[in-house]
Amino acid sequence: CEACGNGDSGIYPGAAHNINANEKFTVSRYAIEIENCYSHDNALGYSGTAGDSVWAHDNVFMRNATGVSTDSLFPEHPGLPQNHAKFERNVIADNNADYYAYVRDGTCNKPQIDRGYENGVVCPCVGIPTGTGVINAGGDWNIWQHNWVYGNHYAGFILTWAPGLVRNAKTWAAQFDTSHHNRYLGNSMGVAKDGMKSPNGIDFWWDGQGIDNCWQSSRPSGTEPLALPTCGSGWSVIGPGTARYVNEPMKLISLLNCARYDLVSQTVPCNCQWFGAKGFSRLDVQISTGEGVLTVLVVAVLLWRCLSPPSNLSVVGALLGVAGAVVGVIGAIYEATPWCGIGFVLLGGWWLASGVALRPRGRPTLGMVTIVLAVFALLCAIDRALWMLPWIPFSPSYVRILLEIVWIPWVIIISL
CATH class of the missing domain: 2.160.20 (Pectate Lyase C-like)
Structure with missing residues (x-):
């Protein structure tokens, strides 16, 4: 036929x-x-x-x-x-x-x-x-x-x-x-x-x-x-x-x-x-870019307000955060590459360094939540790039996003 x-x-x-x-x-x-x-x-x-x-x-x-x-x-x-x-x-x-x-x-x-x-x-x-x-x-x-x-x-x-x-x-x-x-x-x-x-x-x-x-x-x-x-x-x-x-x-x-x-x-x-959108014209890339810009702003707020004067650890963490924001956008543009997983690793490093730096500065609860956020970012990296985690009904990205919804306003409010 x-x-x-x-x-x-x-x-x-x-x-x-x-x-x-x-x-x-x-x-x-x-x-x-x-x-x-x-x-x-x-x-x-x-x-x-x-x-x-x-x-x-x-x-x-x-x-x-x-x-x-x-x-x-x-x-x-x-x-x-x-x-x-x-x-x-x-x-x-x-x-x-x-x-x-x-x-x-x-x-x-x-x-x-x-x-x-x-x-x-x-x-x-x-x-x-x-x-x-x-x-x-x-x-x-x-x-x-x-x-x-x-x-x-x-x-x-x-x-x-x-x-x-x-x-x-x-x-x-x-x-x-x-x-x-x-x-x-x-x-x-x-x-x-x-x-x-x-x-x-x-x-x-x-x-x-x-x-x-x-x-x-x-x-x-x-x-x-x-x-x-x-x-x-x-x-x-x-x-x-x-x-x-x-x-x-x-x-x-x-x-x-x-x-x-x-x-x-x-x-x-x-x-x-599906219909020909490429690069920054794609909705998912646009959203990832917006997230990247927000991440850089939060990095700046966290470093110069909550962690001031910044320690060596918090500065290294901030650099990892900026790098993670940039690499995350690259990962959204170029599917089927390691960039997305690398971006999550860098963001996890930022949150981990920031969480450790926050705890001795009178913010133990925020510091602990930040460390938990780092753990889920690293789980996202493993899940996307190395080994898809078994026995769970949804991606760890959902927990990470929910934590971010709480964590970002929290950081902004205490920085005012």
Whole structure:
């Protein structure tokens, strides 16, 4: 089969028969088999809202905005949340088409007969990450193995949370029933079938939410975050894995921002990386920059008011704080690099030095809270860059942010 020119997807096995809902990775059969199809020049090469028990193999998904999407995002689809898709031996490559330009310039607001579909115009029905091979937005028990995933300028694979509210499921359990037990195994990342190298922007991007997910060890273009759980033999995970029910706070903000896309109102968030925002035009980088500026101001207030006259320890701490603020912004700009973790280490050093310096100056409680803040900054560094902490339901970033909300006004008030 061949499919092209669609504003939604070229191939759509949505709401497939949910025959494996109670199974794990090994199933006796699949409800739908898709093979030897060529899906190109669409918004999505493949889309499967509630695409349950679909076996897609030996297909080609090329030159779309996004190659493949499996999701649990839209209500009134039987079989939600999506589960048990298996993708193997597919070519998922060069999915970099920016059809949102036709929304921005008003082409998609014209009568359909005047839009120029015959000349390759595509009007995307939904907001998707341009330059991505695969996005799995709220899927469980999916297997992605032995595919050729290359030349996707943003990411090879994306895995994100899809809370039940987005599909009108209002029970407490439904808010946390997606993005669990997914496997990424033996995929050829950044390499075509003929051996030609064509790297992805990032090989694997994850928002940090989910239980028992793991990724292959071959990741030549890196991962975001750096510390992804690695798959072992069979279907196992090396180590204890993760048990996160909520995604990283900055990634949550970014995803909510990108979700504002709307074709009818011609809304394309200009500060969303999915739609081409880069560097300081990205919302997450703008927020990180604001945090960096605030950090530098608090460093100055703390040093010249609370710790005056400054000791050698407090001066060294202040320098670490300024460096951490700068490096944190660099880490936000350059995903899949160690900079974010390094920034947290530097900030942790600042808080630790400041906390130790505050205690003998008549501020023992503030000093202790500052030291606790340092501990959580260092835990964030470990969690993002070295080893994702197991057995906790959310990132240590949430505790750090809550402590900062208390600590920053506290420092400002006692400095007045």
